Amino acid sequence: MTITSEVYIEGSEADPAVQAASTVRRAQRSLTGALRPKVALLTELKLGPEARERAQEALARLCDGPLRRYLDACDQTLYAAAADAPETRLLIRALRTSAAVLRRHLDALPNADEPPTVTSLAESIDAVFAAHLAIERTVLLPALAALPGVDLPALAADLETLLDGGTVQTPAVLDVRAISRGQRHPRVFARFARLAPGEAFTLVNNHDPKPLRRELQATYPGAVTWRYLESGPERWQVSIGRATAPAR
Structure with missing residues (x-):
């Protein structure tokens, strides 16, 4: 007979809540790592018209795909779990407001046709997203781990599923x-x-x-x-x- 044990020290690397937070941070790092070089092309280099247009299109594809998918997935999982709890209600309002501002920038980027406007949008997307992720990482994740009844590992698993293009189960x-x-x-x-x-x-x-x-x-x-x-x-x-x- 095989006996298994799920004993772990709270706050250690074996703690499921710590592992779940690491999963979210990993997704954040992946997005940031993809975003920063594309923003830098438009904000730090003097590109010719054709190269600048290609750089703008590449950033727009990233924003309209993985970045927007991340915002939507967080709203359906992490934010939904905390939206109505007294301890986190205002935090989720702030994060959803920040996400709405970011989405407006994402919507404007593909159709921007003046280089200064494109540069300004790229800088804004980078800055707002960085601040948004920092609040999720340093405030939201600890709050979710402490919220009664919330299963942070399950939420992180659902987040991963949505980021991979899957769907989460919602049985009736x-x-x-x-x-x-x-x-x-x-x-x-x-x-x-x-x-x-x-x-x-x-x-x-x-x-x-x-x-x-x-x-x-x-x-x-x-x-x-x-x-x-x-x-x-x-x-x-x-x-x-x-x-x-x-x-x-």
Whole structure:
């Protein structure tokens, strides 16, 4: 018989939360490493018209592909998990505002036709994105790791999936009866994080999940809807949704 152990020292390299944060930082470094040289071509070198046009097109492709995909993936995973929690609500508003500013620059870049405008946009994209990533890295990731019920490793895995062009599972019915008790609440929290306002999923459990309800409502006050569809004695089904207008 093989016995496995998942014992680790919190904060060490074996800590799943540390590994998850490393996954996000790795994606950030990859993007920054691709972005900086392309920005430098337009901001630090005196290129001829044809070379400058090619450099602008290369930067626009990166921005419209991997960079925009990163912003969208973060919004669907990391931001969604923290959007309605009192501890992180304002932080997510700030990050989404920053992302909106960045998207406006990305939209303007392909059609910019004056060299000073192109240079200014490239510099702005580089600066805003660097500041945006720094806030994610130094503020958001530690906040997510400390947020009750949030499974940062699962969020990081979903982020990777989206960055690779895949899709994350959003089952309409989440049956946790075969899942170990310690993993049930994180699984439900991860599913809740993927809900848009007004959406819901059905939880199936083998007991009344009242402790889960208290935990969800404490973490996301005013944002959780809860409706029993079946109440035992052997099976409980609950419709769990994200409210359309969370209390502020």
